[in-house]
Amino acid sequence: MGRLFWKLFLFIWLGQVAAIVGTGAFFWFEHQQSPMRADWPPPPPPQLGEHRPLPPEFDRSGRPHHPPPPDGNRPGGPLPIFPLIAGLIASLFCAAGVAWYFAKPIRHLRNAFATAAEGNLDTRVGSAMDGRRDELADLGEDFDRMTERLQALMAAQKRLLHDVSHEMRSPLARLQAAIGLARQQPGRLDDSLARIEREGERMNGLIGELLTLSRLEAGVSGPLEKLEVGELLAGIVEDARFEGAAGQVGVDFAASPGLFVQANPELLHRAIENVVRNGLRFSPAGTSLQIGAKLEADGLIHLHIADQGVGLPAAELEAIFTPFYRGRNLATGDGYGLGLAIARQVIATVNGKIAAKMKADGSPGLLIEIVLPAAD
Amino acid sequence: MAAVLLVDDDVELAEMLGDYLAQDGFVVTTLHDGLSGAEAALSGQYAIAVLDVMMPGLSGVEVLRRIRAVSAMPVLMLTAKGDDMDRIVGLELGADDYVPKPCQPRELAARLRAILRRSAPSAEPSSAPMVVGELCIRPEQRLAEWAGVAVELTSTEFNLLEVLARNAGRPVSKSDLSEQALGRALVRFDRSIDVHLSSIRHKLGTLPDGRSCIQTVYRQGYQLIRS
Numbered sequence: 340m341g342r343l344f345w346k347l348f349l350f351i352w353l354g355q356v357a358a359i360v361g362t363g364a365f366f367w368f369e370h371q372q373s374p375m376r377a378d379w380p381p382p383p384p385p386q387l388g389e390h391r392p393l394p395p396e397f398d399r400s401g402r403p404h405h406p407p408p409p410d411g412n413r414p415g416g417p418l419p420i421f422p423l424i425a426g427l428i429a430s431l432f433c434a435a436g437v438a439w440y441f442a443k444p445i446r447h448l449r450n451a452f453a454t455a456a457e458g459n460l461d462t463r464v465g466s467a468m469d470g471r472r473d474e475l476a477d478l479g480e481d482f483d484r485m486t487e488r489l490q491a492l493m494a495a496q497k498r499l500l501h502d503v504s505h506e507m508r509s510p511l512a513r514l515q516a517a518i519g520l521a522r523q524q525p526g527r528l529d530d531s532l533a534r535i536e537r538e539g540e541r542m543n544g545l546i547g548e549l550l551t552l553s554r555l556e557a558g559v560s561g562p563l564e565k566l567e568v569g570e571l572l573a574g575i576v577e578d579a580r581f582e583g584a585a586g587q588v589g590v591d592f593a594a595s596p597g598l599f600v601q602a603n604p605e606l607l608h609r610a611i612e613n614v615v616r617n618g619l620r621f622s623p624a625g626t627s628l629q630i631g632a633k634l635e636a637d638g639l640i641h642l643h644i645a646d647q648g649v650g651l652p653a654a655e656l657e658a659i660f661t662p663f664y665r666g667r668n669l670a671t672g673d674g675y676g677l678g679l680a681i682a683r684q685v686i687a688t689v690n691g692k693i694a695a696k697m698k699a700d701g702s703p704g705l706l707i708e709i710v711l712p713a714a715d
Numbered sequence: 716m717a718a719v720l721l722v723d724d725d726v727e728l729a730e731m732l733g734d735y736l737a738q739d740g741f742v743v744t745t746l747h748d749g750l751s752g753a754e755a756a757l758s759g760q761y762a763i764a765v766l767d768v769m770m771p772g773l774s775g776v777e778v779l780r781r782i783r784a785v786s787a788m789p790v791l792m793l794t795a796k797g798d799d800m801d802r803i804v805g806l807e808l809g810a811d812d813y814v815p816k817p818c819q820p821r822e823l824a825a826r827l828r829a830i831l832r833r834s835a836p837s838a839e840p841s842s843a844p845m846v847v848g849e850l851c852i853r854p855e856q857r858l859a860e861w862a863g864v865a866v867e868l869t870s871t872e873f874n875l876l877e878v879l880a881r882n883a884g885r886p887v888s889k890s891d892l893s894e895q896a897l898g899r900a901l902v903r904f905d906r907s908i909d910v911h912l913s914s915i916r917h918k919l920g921t922l923p924d925g926r927s928c929i930q931t932v933y934r935q936g937y938q939l940i941r942s
Contacts (some may be wrong), residue, residue, distance in 0.1 A: 505769065508723055508795060511816035516731035519820030523738050534731070665771070 343448075344442035352434035359426045382502060401434040444468060444475045451482060460490040502663040506676065510538040550678040551609075552662065555684035561603035565614040568632050568640060571608060576630060579615050588619055589627035589672050598632060598640050601690040610685035612660050614644050614679035614693075616708070618673065621648035621705065634713060642709040645698060650705050656695040686711070717831050718760055722752030722778065723767035723793065736818040741827065749773025753781040756788065763789040763831055765823070767816070768801045776804055783809045784847045787872050789830045793818070797905075806910040811871040812897060813907070829898030834870035847883040847941055849920060849929060852876065862919050871897065872915050875908070876939075879929065884941035886932035912937055 437630040447467040454462045463486065464479040471479075514535060583590055600607070618628045626647035635641045648674035651659065658664050660683045665675040679693075686693045691711040698706050719741045722730040727749055733743040744754045744761070750773050754762040765784065766775035779790055792813040802813050810829050810904040814823050844851045851860040857873055859866045868876065874896035877904075878886055888910050893901035901908070916927045922940065930938050 505795065508817055509728070512725070513728045513731065515817045516728055516735065516820050520731055522734050523735055523820070534727075 341446055343445060344438050347438035347441055348434050351437050352598075354426060355430035355434055359423065359430060363423060363426075381560055390640070395679055399426055400505060402694070416566050418497050428584070431518055441475075444471065444479065448475075448479060448482060455482075455489075460486045460493070462486060465680055485531045502676075503549060504510075506541065510542045514538045545675045545677075548681065552677055552684060555606075555681065555688065559607060560688035562686075563601050564604055565599050566604055566607065567712070568598040568642070569596055569601055571604070572611065572630060572632055572642075575608065575615055578612070579619060579628065582616075583619050583622070583628065584596060586622070588622040591627050591629045593632070594630075595634060597712040598634055600640060600689065600691075601713045602711070603685075607689070610682040610693075611642070611644075611709070613682045613711070617674070618644050618646040618648075618705070618707070619677055623648060638713060640699045640713050641712045642710075642711070644696040645704055645706040647702070647704040650697065650703050653695065653697065656697070659695055660693070664694040681686045682709075716740050716742055717762040717827075718742045718744070719762045719901075720752070720761040721828060722747070722749065722764065722770070724748060724770040725767070725907055728854070730822065732820055736824055736827070739824045741824070749775065749778045753760045753778045756790075757786060759786075761788070763791065763827060765791045765793060765832075766810075767793045768793060768805065775790045776808065779805060779808050779810055783900070786866060791823075791826060791830060793823075797826065803906060803910055806907055807914060809869045809872075811869055812899075826899070830870065833874050833896070833898055841941075845877075845880045845883075847880050847939055848853050848922070850880065850928065851874075851878050852937075860906070861918075866918050868915065869917060872911055872918070875911055875916055879937060881937040886935040886938040888904050888936040892936065908937075 342562075367462060444467070447464050447667055451462045451464045451467075463483045465483050468479040492558045517531045517534040517538065521535070524531075563655065570590065572594050576590055580590045615628070615630065622628055629645045631643045633641060655664075660679050662680040664679075665676060683693050686709055689711060693707065694708045696706045696708055698704055719736060721733055721736070721743055723728055723732070723745070724747050727812040729747060744755065746755055752764070753773065754764065756762070757930070759766070759803055762926045764778075765777050767773040772777075779792065782788065782790060787809075787826055789811045792801075792810045793816045794801040794813045795816055802815075805813055811834075812826055814826055817872045845854070848850065849862040852858070853860075853861075854877060855872070859868055859873060859876060862924050875892060878892055878895045890901040892908050893899060893905070897907065904935075912929060916929055919928055924929055927942050932938050
């Protein structure tokens with residue numbers, strides 16, 4: 340039993356004792372004042388819930404046939420010692436019960452917090468709160484929610500760290516292989532050096548993207564400005580047309596004029612560019628990437644970026660926004676695997692949403708929908 | 716020269732390693748996914764397979780499992796550095812050795828040569844059959860028999876058992892085992908020898924009193940009991 344139990348117990352018990360003594364003293368005093376009423380039937384027991392065991396004994400004690408007090412100063416009869424003791428004992432149990440009722444769930448919670456603090460986030464208090472429906476049970480539920488969320492976050496962080504080390508390892512492995520080749524075949528030194536340079540740049544790029552992602556996750560979103568969506572998209576589309584031309588991928592673009600959002604221009608540009616690039620990468624030659632923006636009836640700006648590639652199985656639609664996710668049957672490509680994760684974080688900083696969907700008409704390809712709140 | 720099958724999903728890396736190994740005198744074929752890798756490995760054209768553990772689709776471990784189901788061909792695994800699980804699982808499934816990635820191509824070539832040298836039938840004159848209790852080892856045929864029944868061993872397992880048999884009745888230290896059977900010095904915290912030996916124990920029968928014929932000698936190594 341913890342200190343809290345003893346405190347609660349003591350306070351409740353002292354309260355009860357005070358009530359018993361007070362009530363007892365009142366009746367005793369009243370009895371003293373009116374000895375004539377001694378033959379009357381006992382008064383109804385006082386309606387105090389906590390003193391259930393008290394009244395009968397107390398009343399019995401007030402009867403007049405008790406021997407007169409030996410002490411002349413106390414003519415009203417003896418002090419009701421026995422009922423007082425009985426009352427005290429009863430209140431002892433009562434106080435212990437109440438104190439235990441409150442202290443127990445708190446002790447459970449405390450233990451749960453202690454284990455969680457030691458790093459064991461598997462702790463749940465829900466089962467210990469069985470049947471309770473009060474603020475303490477709510478607290479337990481909140482605790483469970485908290486540990487669950489922490490666990491998920493930590494698992495995500497761990498996975499990210501694991502993925503990052505793996506991603507860093509691939510360019511490193513190539514770097515080492517290139518160095519080995521340079522040593523083995525000095526005649527092809529230039530070739531090897533170019534490779535080494537490329538891998539170094541790749542690692543630098545990867546680290547840059549990671550830093551961006553971690554800054555975004557920490558909530559650093561840069562200064563916000565009012566931007567015209569059509570203008571922003573037009574710039575991205577121009578680049579995309581240039582890039583797509585090499586792979587014979589066209590870009591269709593249509594945006595309603597006068598759409599404004601409040602966002603950091605650099606980050607939003609990058610987010611949409613990442614999505615567009617991703618679309619280009621998975622567009623087969625001879626197809627086109629459709630980009631559109633309009634204000635829908637819900638008062639939000641909807642951007643659509645749809646490719647005509649192979650699309651994705653429904654189970655992977657959500658997963659593509661996690662860092663380093665790569666479709667199972669796709670070549671690794673030249674991306675870092677962070678583009679869509681960064682896009683999602685950027686869109687989240689402006690209270691927007693990004694989601695991958697299948698096309699409504701069932702045609703092949705992937706549709707990425709970005710919903711942004713319109714600025715006045 | 717030895718035909719090497721290199722299976723790694725990293726196209727550029729496989730190309731570079733292939734280039735290096737080719738220059739080093741191996742005949743290299745590179746493949747980039749597990750499925751075709753497993754098929755090619757079982758075609759019987761290759762002296763050794765190098766498998767990357769981390770591959771999308773069919774992982775290197777799964778490819779190894781498929782190879783080991785029918786063949787005892789030498790297999791070298793490329794594992795992620797620091798990932799002990801992959802390493803132990805690979806060895807348990809019968810990989811002959813592993814090289815942590817990123818690796819120096821020079822080291823990869825050296826390991827390949829070591830495995831190939833060991834798995835080649837030995838031409839030494841002293842390769843008469845060795846008999847230790849129920850165990851009979853024929854080095855020239857690279858065959859091991861337990862109570863007259865042939866035991867399927869990978870080449871690394873065979874080498875380890877051969878070293879133990881040559882020293883039957885005496886404990887052999889892990890570093891000696893590593894140098895003589897794996898062809899490389901023992902690295903700290905390297906559990907390869909233990910994993911290989913545990914696999915050999917499972918494949919061999921037990922002594923009449925139920926003990927394994929290979930005993931661990933505390934702080935000294937392993938010993939093949941001469942009964």
